[in-house]
Amino acid sequence: MSAQNKAAVIGLGSMGLGMARSLLRAGFSVAGFDVSNEAVARFVAAGGSAAKTPAEAAQGADVVVAVVVNAVQTETVLFGENGCASEMAPGAVFVSSATMAPDVARRLAARLEAMGPHYLDAPMSGGAARAEEGKLTMLASGSAAAFAAARPALDAMTATLYELGSEPGQGAAFKMVNQLLAGVHIAAAAEAMAFAARQNLDLQKVYDVITASAGNSWMFQNRMQHVLDGDYAPKSSVSIFTKDLGIVLDMARSANFPVPVASGALQMFLMTAAAGMAADDDASVTRLYARLAGLKLPGDTE
Numbered sequence: 001m002s003a004q005n006k007a008a009v010i011g012l013g014s015m016g017l018g019m020a021r022s023l024l025r026a027g028f029s030v031a032g033f034d035v036s037n038e039a040v041a042r043f044v045a046a047g048g049s050a051a052k053t054p055a056e057a058a059q060g061a062d063v064v065v066a067v068v069v070n071a072v073q074t075e076t077v078l079f080g081e082n083g084c085a086s087e088m089a090p091g092a093v094f095v096s097s098a099t100m101a102p103d104v105a106r107r108l109a110a111r112l113e114a115m116g117p118h119y120l121d122a123p124m125s126g127g128a129a130r131a132e133e134g135k136l137t138m139l140a141s142g143s144a145a146a147f148a149a150a151r152p153a154l155d156a157m158t159a160t161l162y163e164l165g166s167e168p169g170q171g172a173a174f175k176m177v178n179q180l181l182a183g184v185h186i187a188a189a190a191e192a193m194a195f196a197a198r199q200n201l202d203l204q205k206v207y208d209v210i211t212a213s214a215g216n217s218w219m220f221q222n223r224m225q226h227v228l229d230g231d232y233a234p235k236s237s238v239s240i241f242t243k244d245l246g247i248v249l250d251m252a253r254s255a256n257f258p259v260p261v262a263s264g265a266l267q268m269f270l271m272t273a274a275a276g277m278a279a280d281d282d283a284s285v286t287r288l289y290a291r292l293a294g295l296k297l298p299g300d301t302e
Contacts, residue, residue: 005029007153008057008064009048010077010084012039015097015124016067018131019157021046023065025134026156031057058084063153064094070243071100075108090116093149097124097138099179101247102169109142109168118146121168122154123175127235135159139178141170176251179244180262185219186241186282187265193224194289197297204228226283230299238285239278241269 005028009020012034023030024047032043033051040050051057054077058064064084066077074096078085088094094117096105109119122140130136137160140147147154147163154161164170192215196206207228211221226232245266252259268285275291277284290297 005152006031006061008032008051008054008061008084009043009067010034010054010057010064011067011073012036012043013067014128015131016065017043017046018128018133019065019067019097019136020048021132022134022157023153024048026152028153028156031059031061033057053082054078054084055082055087058087058092061088062092063150064088064092065097065153065157066094067097070098071104071108074098074100078108078112085112085115085117088112088115088117091118091145091149093118093120093146095120095122095150095153097122099123099175099244099247100172101251102172102176105172106167106169118143118149119168120146120150121171122150123171124158125175125178130159131157133159138162139164139171139174141165141172142168176244176248179241180248180259182219183241183245183248183269184261184265185217186223187268187285189217189220189224190227190268190283190285190289192220193227193286194293194295197290197295198293203298223281223283224286226281227286228298230297232277232281232284232287234279234281236282237279238269238272238282241282242266242273242278245269 007023007028007030009016009032012032020030020032030048031051032048033054034040044050066074068074105121112119120140120142122138124136124138126136134157136158138158139162141164164174207224210216248262272285272288275288
């Protein structure tokens with residue numbers, strides 16, 4: 001890795017910070033931007049250099065990685081005041097990691113590529129621990145030139161890279177299939193655990209049995225441990241799934257395609273958010289069921 005390779009990371013939360021650290025370990029010079037001064041301070045302590053705007057971070061960068069929440073923030077990072085698009089050189093690549101609708105990814109890509117830089121549609125999966133380890137899964141699509149420009153950075157940040165097509169938007173579509181399943185699995189796991197509580201079953205034993213049985217899912221095994229621990233600090237928040245399942249339903253409606261199971265799951269996340277838990281861990285859907293049924297879960301003090 002040449003010391004001349006420069007990257008910018010826009011968004012230094014738990015995912016972005018881990019990705020930035022992975023790039024630093026791989027020998028990149030990394031500039032970072034975040035609206036949180038605390039996030040920037042953590043990044044600088046890890047060896048990065050702070051930028052005051054996305055545009056400043058992107059100056060001279062071979063690759064700009066946007067690790068923000070949604071399409072609106074991605075568009076602002078690119079084309080808003082002090083956006084990075086105007087500072088990116090022809091041939092540099094913008095790696096868009098936010099979950100968004102495929103048609104939005106296509107629109108942003110077309111606008112940026114008309115200016116000279118490449119756009120790689122690259123939503124991710126894996127969580128903060130894998131981001132820190134450089135072992136994310138990325139579901140990417142874009143031109144051969146975009147992949148080539150991003151390859152050293154992708155190698156630093158991922159353990160698994162799926163190259164899903166030559167057009168931006170295809171990576172986003174694959175991610176929405178994943179999010180449909182993830183949201184449904186969380187809602188189903190929450191319902192099952194609350195149902196077990198209604199039967200006065202030992203929830204630890206329920207967890208042990210289900211994780212060794214055919215009814216298990218990755219989401220049950222991961223999220224129901226949060227319930228057993230009474231820990232609803234947000235590893236992934238309820239609001240993420242109100243957003244992502246909302247995108248799924250918008251896509252389905254546009255395609256005249258029924259998604260009744262995803263629709264039901266979305267309602268559970270919306271109800272959980274309306275009950276004041278939007279910023280809490282998405283396992284909080286279990287707490288909603290418990291409140292509706294008057295049940296006690298581990299860690300309940302009321």
